[in-house]
Amino acid sequence: MLIVKDLSIERLDKKIFENINLSLTPGNITILKGKNGSGKTTLLKAILNLLEPSFGSIYWKGKLLKKNLYDFYNHVTYIGDTTSSLRKLTIKDNINIWKKFFISNINDAQIETALKTLKLDNYLNKKVGTLSFGETKKLEFLRLIIENKKVWILDEPLSNLDEDSIELMKQTFEDHCSKEGSIIFSSHQNPGIYVTEEIQL
Amino acid sequence: MNFLNKIIFFYYREYKLNMSGIQDILTNIIFFFISIFIFIFSIGPDKETISLIGVGILWTLLLLSSTLSLRKFYQDDFENGNLLIIHLNGFSFGFISILKTFSHFLFVQVPFLLSIPIACILLNIANDKLFYLFASFSIGSLILSCLGSISSSMNLMNQRNFLLGSVIVMIFSVPVIIFSVGIINMEESFNSLINILFGILLIVFAINPWASGLCLKLSLENN
Numbered sequence: 001m002l003i004v005k006d007l008s009i010e011r012l013d014k015k016i017f018e019n020i021n022l023s024l025t026p027g028n029i030t031i032l033k034g035k036n037g038s039g040k041t042t043l044l045k046a047i048l049n050l051l052e053p054s055f056g057s058i059y060w061k062g063k064l065l066k067k068n069l070y071d072f073y074n075h076v077t078y079i080g081d082t083t084s085s086l087r088k089l090t091i092k093d094n095i096n097i098w099k100k101f102f103i104s105n106i107n108d109a110q111i112e113t114a115l116k117t118l119k120l121d122n123y124l125n126k127k128v129g130t131l132s133f134g135e136t137k138k139l140e141f142l143r144l145i146i147e148n149k150k151v152w153i154l155d156e157p158l159s160n161l162d163e164d165s166i167e168l169m170k171q172t173f174e175d176h177c178s179k180e181g182s183i184i185f186s187s188h189q190n191p192g193i194y195v196t197e198e199i200q201l
Numbered sequence: 202m203n204f205l206n207k208i209i210f211f212y213y214r215e216y217k218l219n220m221s222g223i224q225d226i227l228t229n230i231i232f233f234f235i236s237i238f239i240f241i242f243s244i245g246p247d248k249e250t251i252s253l254i255g256v257g258i259l260w261t262l263l264l265l266s267s268t269l270s271l272r273k274f275y276q277d278d279f280e281n282g283n284l285l286i287i288h289l290n291g292f293s294f295g296f297i298s299i300l301k302t303f304s305h306f307l308f309v310q311v312p313f314l315l316s317i318p319i320a321c322i323l324l325n326i327a328n329d330k331l332f333y334l335f336a337s338f339s340i341g342s343l344i345l346s347c348l349g350s351i352s353s354s355m356n357l358m359n360q361r362n363f364l365l366g367s368v369i370v371m372i373f374s375v376p377v378i379i380f381s382v383g384i385i386n387m388e389e390s391f392n393s394l395i396n397i398l399f400g401i402l403l404i405v406f407a408i409n410p411w412a413s414g415l416c417l418k419l420s421l422e423n424n
Contacts, residue, residue, distance in 0.1 A: 048285075082282040
């Protein structure tokens, strides 16, 4: 599905990384590992076509990513290091906006179950701005379920999460992969998740 | 159909966001009216003078008040990553800038448009000029929104100096002010002046998605 071939990126004449090869097929989990500043986010940005690679190319379904970009975007959910939920609005409002904006076919019962699993069901009418950082991060993961897409690209998804939430994420990852989904995520630590490919940056 | 629905729900999102921060819109309107009062008090009680320069004052304050709201144009969506998510949902950066420009027009400029009749009473502007004022402001404010979009997207790349973007809006809005005030003071040339204003709108409307889209892409690239 997604192939990254000999990818190198330089910024301001500084080499960030070079010759990265990666292949993401249905059911695969790829982890990008490296220290802070090693270029994990930069690689994710390049995969999302936000950065022009200095060398190498990215393919989606056999075509150059640039020529098949919006088809790729139709299949990908990205969760970055910021919280995209709108802080001034309640959790309920955020969910409604996401459901409509992403034209989601997920029903209310499924969302309710996900909220219960994430232990956010009691805060439905609370403004996002009043939630703790960990809770906001968990709310962010709800977008994965609402968007219901095949490829998940996640930047440091496990940072600032407690042990229970990390365990929950592991299960979610496994569920997604069993449904022919695939995941690329970055981490600066060993998350203890079974991965099919490890890229060291 | 899906794409159309996405556009509709983009505006639903903007509506929800603006309604949750309605105090920002009200603050702009209050700034506008307080500034009118300050002008009136500083000019003195001469009705003729106020009436003569009223339209100029109105346009200057409309420009300043809408400049106040520019900081929020893209900043929040950029910082919380929503700009990228909207892009990943199938909207090009150029198209996002068009949608945001109309959103700025609807939620920031239209409240000013609705408060013009009250401002006209305060500034002793004749009722028969109201139509010309509405016509010029409808087009002029859309031009200001387009310019605002360009300057705000430029500001994302230059986070340290917000004033730079505002200065750009001010400079490029000079022709808008000249022709808009001209429409009201020279009613016999209404058609030709409104056509010129419409021409300026078409130019900035064509440049906006190209310039703003590029700035948005570059700012996300360098973020």
